[in-house]
Amino acid sequence: MLLTLGNIAIVKTNRTPKKNMSLPRRCMTSDKGTFGAYTAEERWPIIVQNAIDDVEAELKDIKDRGDDSEQILEDGELLKKQLIEFREEILANTPLRKFTEQEIAIANIPLSFNETLDETADINKSWISSEWLFTEVYMYRRINVLFKSKKSPFWQEFDIFDRLKQSTFKASLHGVVELAIRYKKLSHELQSLDLSSGESQEVLKILFKEFTEVSLWGNATDLSLLTSISLEDIKSIQGAKAREASESKIVVNDTDKAWDALISSKPGNRRVDFVLDNSGFELYADFLMGAFLLRSKLASKCIFHAKDMPYMVSDVMMKDFETLLKDLEDRDFFPVTSGSEDDLALNDLATDIRDFIKEGSFEFRTDSFWTTELDYWNIDPSEKKYHGAEIHNDFTKSNLVIFKGDLNYRKLTGDRTWPRTTSWEAAIGPLAHNGVPTLSLRTCKATVQVALPEGKDEELSAVWEKDHPGQGSWWCCSGKWAVICFSDGK
Numbered sequence: 084m085l086l087t088l089g090n091i092a093i094v095k096t097n098r099t100p101k102k103n104m105s106l107p108r109r110c111m112t113s114d115k116g117t118f119g120a121y122t123a124e125e126r127w128p129i130i131v132q133n134a135i136d137d138v139e140a141e142l143k144d145i146k147d148r149g150d151d152s153e154q155i156l157e158d159g160e161l162l163k164k165q166l167i168e169f170r171e172e173i174l175a176n177t178p179l180r181k182f183t184e185q186e187i188a189i190a191n192i193p194l195s196f197n198e199t200l201d202e203t204a205d206i207n208k209s210w211i212s213s214e215w216l217f218t219e220v221y222m223y224r225r226i227n228v229l230f231k232s233k234k235s236p237f238w239q240e241f242d243i244f245d246r247l248k249q250s251t252f253k254a255s256l257h258g259v260v261e262l263a264i265r266y267k268k269l270s271h272e273l274q275s276l277d278l279s280s281g282e283s284q285e286v287l288k289i290l291f292k293e294f295t296e297v298s299l300w301g302n303a304t305d306l307s308l309l310t311s312i313s314l315e316d317i318k319s320i321q322g323a324k325a326r327e328a329s330e331s332k333i334v335v336n337d338t339d340k341a342w343d344a345l346i347s348s349k350p351g352n353r354r355v356d357f358v359l360d361n362s363g364f365e366l367y368a369d370f371l372m373g374a375f376l377l378r379s380k381l382a383s384k385c386i387f388h389a390k391d392m393p394y395m396v397s398d399v400m401m402k403d404f405e406t407l408l409k410d411l412e413d414r415d416f417f418p419v420t421s422g423s424e425d426d427l428a429l430n431d432l433a434t435d436i437r438d439f440i441k442e443g444s445f446e447f448r449t450d451s452f453w454t455t456e457l458d459y460w461n462i463d464p465s466e467k468k469y470h471g472a473e474i475h476n477d478f479t480k481s482n483l484v485i486f487k488g489d490l491n492y493r494k495l496t497g498d499r500t501w502p503r504t505t506s507w508e509a510a511i512g513p514l515a516h517n518g519v520p521t522l523s524l525r526t527c528k529a530t531v532q533v534a535l536p537e538g539k540d541e542e543l544s545a546v547w548e549k550d551h552p553g554q555g556s557w558w559c560c561s562g563k564w565a566v567i568c569f570s571d572g573k
């Protein structure tokens with residue numbers, strides 16, 4: 084499917100700050116033959132089914148442990164029933180409904196969802212006839228409200244995706260150890276480097292590139308795609324050799340521009356932000372990049388932004404930071420021989436990160452903005468209702484804001500049907516000029532794609548088409564290619 088611009092829409096809603104602009108419409112779940120349509124019809128029911136299975140497994144564990152909390156068991160059974168009904172609602176393609184006042188109060192749901200449903204009633208009709216981005220985000224809210232409305236705090240705070248997050252991270256042992264050893268060696272080498280010399284700057288630039296790629300490819304393993312990725316695939320994605328080979332798979336690469344912008348800012352007081360994506364291996368890779376930036380004195384502070392509810396299957400929540408550190412220290416979780424090089428590397432890395440947290444150079448934050456359906460054109464002073472203006476103001480104080488992963492890329496570009504050669508600056512709207520230095524690290528897992536040189540889309544479509552007849556344009560939904568896009572925000 085080649086995206087064309089036969090679909091310009093006049094945007095009048097408050098969901099984009101600039102009113103009355105002509106923009107391509109958003110990707111729809113009704114776009115026949117697209118990954119969005121496939122996601123809505125096939126993948127969403129699987130995601131909800133996995134949630135049902137998870138509640139069932141948890142209930143079994145509770146019973147096996149002999150916990151006698153009637154309320155927890157009762158709530159768990161009710162949840163299972165409600166999730167089954169919810170899955171049927173998606174499969175039956177019912178109309179999208181607004182959240183009730185009671186749901187809004189119980190689950191603290193931003194009013195933006197109902198406002199959007201009001202404003203776009205003619206567009207957002209039903210599960211497979213709606214804007215893909217809106218409906219996907221809405222689905223996770225609908226799941227969350229079921230948990231929040233239970234009497235027992237156990238289920239109110241339950242992360243339905245925790246089991247999957249943990250089991251996949253555990254399966255990443257190979258890549259985790261390899262990177263911890265690499266980091267340890269590097270930390271020693273950095274100590275002997277004269278960081279002010281020109282030669283060191285060259286070395287640091289190469290390392291910056293390496294860690295940017297570690298963080299980028301960490302995104303290749305988001306768990307919502309586990310329906311199609313094997314654990315063997317994950318291991319190979321995470322190995323150093325595979326990462327090197329993957330460089331040719333980075334189809335837009337603005338790393339040099341990001342480096343130049345970072346290095347041109349005043350040293351000694353640099354701040355880097357990570358708008359995080361997935362927990363487990365990706366968060367681990369992001370921590371490594373943050374640790375490298377601090378150790379090399381390229382930055383003095385890293386701020387990590389997490390989600391405030393279970394989201395997009397594997398996205399990082401505040402509690403996942405500590406879980407990850409405990410996993411690194413737990414030899415039942417990562418069973419390497421005590422006293423071995425692997426063991427020491429894992430422990431040392433965990434200690435380094437704990438020290439960064441103690442001294443305040445690693446900071447963790449969350450905000451409800453990240454789990455609204457609002458795209459990042461709303462990170463702008465004009466968005467006054469849902470924290471877009473506050474986040475914008477805060478990010479103007481950062482020297483680099485790294486947006487991780489696919490969903491963040493979709494929100495940066497509004498998940499619109501842009502021609503794939505559209506410039507990055509045009510696709511990110513206000514962020515291109517409102518003072519936020521923006522770096523997107525994304526393995527491509529959705530339809531929206533911009534900033535390609537002329538001919539690249541056709542070339543990659545032809546490559547993908549060979550093994551996937553009729554689906555050539557899905558190359559950018561496969562997670563096999565990636566982009567690194569930068570704007571200095573000026």
Ligand code: F6P
Nearest residue numbers: 122305307360488489490491528
């Ligand atoms: O449908 C693809 C998808 O599941 C989207 O929901 C989302 O954009 C993405 O993959 C999740 O990937 P990531 O974790 O990289 O944001």
Ligand code: MG
Nearest residue numbers: 305360361395
């Ligand atoms: Mg994710």
